[in-house]
Amino acid sequence: MKQQWLERYERILEWVKKAGDEQVKRMDQPLKIEQKSANIDLVTEMDVWTDEFFQENIQQHFPDDAILSEETGVSKGNSGFEWVVDPIDGTTNYAHRFPLFSISVAVKYKGETVIGVVYAPKLGECYTAIKGEGAYLNQEKIVVSKRTELTESVIATGFPYDRATDSLNNVEQFNSVILHVGGIRRTGSAALDLCQVAAGRFEGYWEYKINPWDFEAGVLIVEEAGGAILKKQLEKGFFVLAGNEEVLNQIRMLIKE
Known part of the structure; x- marks a missing residue:
């Protein structure tokens, strides 16, 4: 089973880098920006582009997997795997050209999250975890703070x-x-x-x-x-x-x- 996890993990790393490069490239160009649930809840054309990029790649390589995405909702699958995708977490930051935004991708298997990747393309930071294997920032192991006060x-x-x-x-x-x-x-x-x-x-x-x-x-x-x-x-x-x-x-x- 872990081989199936690794196949998806490796694809995620490839895709977040490609999508992140495009986000950074387009960041300083004029963006089409719309409102969603409120006038401070924004969606940019790059949210939509990134969502479509992931949808197309997931469906091409893992057609039986389900997908839950911020921009397009739920698409069903029968493999036991579900992708949970936020194409740009921090859209307001992105729309204002503030560098704290990220692409967040998780994969669940039979309801349990087994892969997590968060990539901040403008910062060049990629946070990753596979269940049971520890957490990493740019391939260096990370641990939570020990401060208690x-x-x-x-x-x-x-x-x-x-x-x-x-x-x-x-x-x-x-x-x-x-x-x-x-x-x-x-x-x-x-x-x-x-x-x-x-x-x-x-x-x-x-x-x-x-x-x-x-x-x-x-x-x-x-x-x-x-x-x-x-x-x-x-x-x-x-x-x-x-x-x-x-x-x-x-x-x-x-x-x-």
Whole structure:
């Protein structure tokens, strides 16, 4: 079975590099940008191009695999494998030519995530994990931070697109955490936030109302780096909390989760 995992893993590495090169090349050109669920929920022509690039390649090489993609939803398969693809995680950053954006690709087998790849093309950073094999940044092994004191910790978070209209907007939780930690960062890419936890750069991360394409790859990378994950489904999307176990538990208490 692991040979089948490796076949997909190797293809992902090839495809994210090709797609990432195109994203970087097109980044400084005029982009067609549209709105989705809210006026701050953007999609660019490169989101669409990258999604089509992955759809076509997956269907060509693994035609029996299912696909869950941010831009095109679900296509069914019967192989037991499902791809979870976010063509650009951090679209607002990309649209503003801010370099913190990523391509996030996970592969699940019979419901279990077995491959996670997050590639930040403008940064030249590729985070990878195969279940049971550890987590890596540009082929160098990474582990989560060992810091346990919140006052020494940097924590990441994000805010949902409907923050102005829904009371579950993370503002109360943010205010509970900010006074107790060394710093809070808001990168605009959930996948990259999770990878920074895996690499030991951030001690923790939490966010509400994110979707599987935002977190599936990053969650596996955190777990393979020795981190802990708390995840639960909400009425809209998912809540995800990540970190080393001690920091995770302290953040969980502050945000009352």
